[in-house]
Amino acid sequence: MNMDKPLLKVEGLSKTFGGLQAVQDVSMVLYQGEILGIIGPNGSGKTTLVNLITGFIKPDKGSVKFRGRDIAGWPPHKIADLGIVRTFQNMRPYYSLEAYRNLIVPLNSPRAKRMGMGRWGERDTVALDILEEIGFERDSFVPYKKASALPTGYLKRLELARCLALKPEVIIADELFSGLSASEIASLVPLIEKLQGGGITFIMVEHRLRELFSLANRVIALDFGTKICEGSPKEVMANPRVRQAYLGPGGSD
Amino acid sequence: MEIIVYGIVNSVSLALMALGFTLVYGISRLPNFAHGAFYILAGYLAWVGIRSLNMGYIVSVLLTIFVVGILGMAMYRFFLIRVRGMPISEIIASYAMGLFILEALRWKGLKGMTFTLPVIYPGTIFLFDVPVDYQRLLVVAIGAGIVAGLWLFTKFTRLGLALRGIAQDEQAAMMLGIDSDAMATVATGLGSALAAVAAIVLLPLGNIVVEAGYQVLIFAVAVCIVGGLGSWAGAILASFIIGFAQILTVSYMQSHFQVVVALLAIILTLIAKPSGLFGRQKQLEERV
Structure with a gap:
């Protein structure tokens, strides 16, 4: 991956459904050629974030910049047209x-x-x-x-x-591994690595943490619609807030 | 024998009226309640072309189909696009457009018996001792031709396959870079053009009157609900069920029960099987 080439830059993205703050002030950067993992418990806003980036739903606030161009609120087919x-x-x-x-x-x-x-x-x-x-x-x-x-x-x-x-240019894979057996996932992993080698940048939203952490270059953790942690898979796994979000209070050891 | 021959003619007529409506709904999930108005408008335009402008039959008819297709596209592009995705508003907006067209035609003086389209080939033949005029045979031929053409189009051409894909999951198609508004424009254009074709073959059998526009809409909606919204096979089967039921009521009761049959079919379907004969159940919505 190329740390000095941000491909996609999300800033202050927010979306409310009724009274529910589904995504709140999320900012993130996607670098050219990397695999970025997004994790979080059920209802933490992962899929909403994907929907906001791909134009499926329109953000209330914030910007999504692709190669410097703000694409927030564009219709889905135009965003797909950018790759x-x-x-x-x-x-x-x-x-x-x-x-x-x-x-x-x-x-x-x-x-x-x-x-x-x-x-x-x-x-x-x-x-x-x-x-x-x-x-x-x-x-x-x-x-x-x-x-x-x-x-x-x-x-x-x-x-x-x-x-x-x-x-x-970018594939956003929403829970690609869910519903698959361990051996099926094992056969998908080299495929994704091959595609990454071919120049495709990935955002992978996943529940299967072990498999994701073996693939991802960086990971972002969400909880209640906000970003609680960002870093290498190791750092994120060690983060007490992430453990708390997944295991509940008291489960941090 | 009479019932079978006229049952088939009537069923194919219904299918012709309904195909354009089904096509638009099938591809874009857009209920085009201006369908009947486009049907009558096509009849009027063809009449103007033939009788007032003396453009000849072929030219008038082709021009009418083309113009009505363009008007259908324009209706989506400039009006329906604003309420896309809100089914009730789509119905109200398209019905309002239909009302506008039909009542404007009435105001222009479209009433009475003066407005008729010529039959393509006059004359009558006997089929199994039943007298049938050539125009009714033409209705069956064109109806069968359009059904076969649409079937081949969606089965074997790439554009047809792509449209079928979009019909199955429009959101997924949008994610794959397909402009759903462009596709809906094409769909309403095609649907309106089909309404025009139906008008040109069916209207010579009667008068061009505003009331027929409302009636065509009722028939189209009935066929689509009974068949299952968006299902073409269902629409054709439903045309035959309603078509024969109408002919039976005409033979054994009175002719003005035709619309009653269509409305009754809607009610019975909604009670017994609300998704219609071939209606597909909605996929589970994506979790947010």
């Missing part, structure tokens, strides 16, 4: 379409066309290439199966594959 794409916590593939055809939606987007991800007629091949890169055996029947028939492990990969179809 900031996300996966969904509860996977959202197009269930009635075959796996490779799931990539046709993103491959038809303006960004994919601009980035040269295949012309008319080549897009099926491009889709199969991306799926192969992400672990769908090319000569098997798996890429041709309907998404509704795929097991969770493949659906998670399909979420990533749809992001890759846009040649993204």
